[in-house]
Structures are given as C-alpha cells and as structure tokens.
Amino acid sequence: MRGDEDGGGRVREAPRAAIQVNVHYRFDTRHEFTVGTAIDLSATGVFLPFEGTQRVGAMVELALLSPDSRRTLHGFGRVARIGSCPDGKPGMGVQFVSFDESDLELLEELVAVAVEERERPAS
Numbered sequence: 001m002r003g004d005e006d007g008g009g010r011v012r013e014a015p016r017a018a019i020q021v022n023v024h025y026r027f028d029t030r031h032e033f034t035v036g037t038a039i040d041l042s043a044t045g046v047f048l049p050f051e052g053t054q055r056v057g058a059m060v061e062l063a064l065l066s067p068d069s070r071r072t073l074h075g076f077g078r079v080a081r082i083g084s085c086p087d088g089k090p091g092m093g094v095q096f097v098s099f100d101e102s103d104l105e106l107l108e109e110l111v112a113v114a115v116e117e118r119e120r121p122a123s
Helices: 101-119
Strands: 021-027 034-038 045-049 059-065 072-084 090-099
Touching: 021 045, 034 045, 045 072, 059 090, 072 101, 090 101
Parallel strands: none
Antiparallel strands: 021 034, 021 059, 045 090, 059 072, 072 090
C-alpha cells in the first residue's frame, strides 16, 4: 500500500480512511477513560477530536471498538501531532505504539476495504 498525502503536503506512512470508530482513551496522567469518535483511521494511527491541552509525545492508552462492534482493540499510542478536524475543532493525531499483531491486521484490513471503496469509480 502506498501512503496518502496529508493536507500539508507530507506523505503519510500508511493510507488513511474516513472510518468512524468509537475510542476510549486516557493519558498517562488520567485515571478515567474519555470516550470519543475517531474521524480517520490507518493501520498506524488515528485522528481524534480532542478539546483539552496535551503535548506531542504524550502516551495514550486506547480501546477502539471495531465498526462491527464485535471486537475491542486495546493498545497504546503516542500523540504525534495536535491539529484541527475538518470542521475546525481541535484534535490530535495518535500514532500506534503497541498493539497486538492480530489487532493491527484487522485495522489494516478495515482501512484497505475503505480505501478500495473510496477509489472505486461510481457506477
């Protein structure tokens, strides 16, 4: 798979798809999970709307509910960037650091199917 170009002209390491998944996350400084909805997903990371202060490099514990709601994927990530969502609200890009191999394979499959559908010509 080839990487996608982001809005800033940088080439991402892995393709991203506009797959909305429910995510429970917490930073190393919080005891309770926050619930959010990811607005895009790749096999290497996720972009989450986030209204708060956080620094690039912060570790995040993640639990992503698969779109079919059959599995919860658990792992850890690192805040790679702070930015804006398409609607202008604040958000953060989280790079996956530690996930089970089978969870990463499922993420890769979900993204590949979404990218294929996005690139399929309209009939």
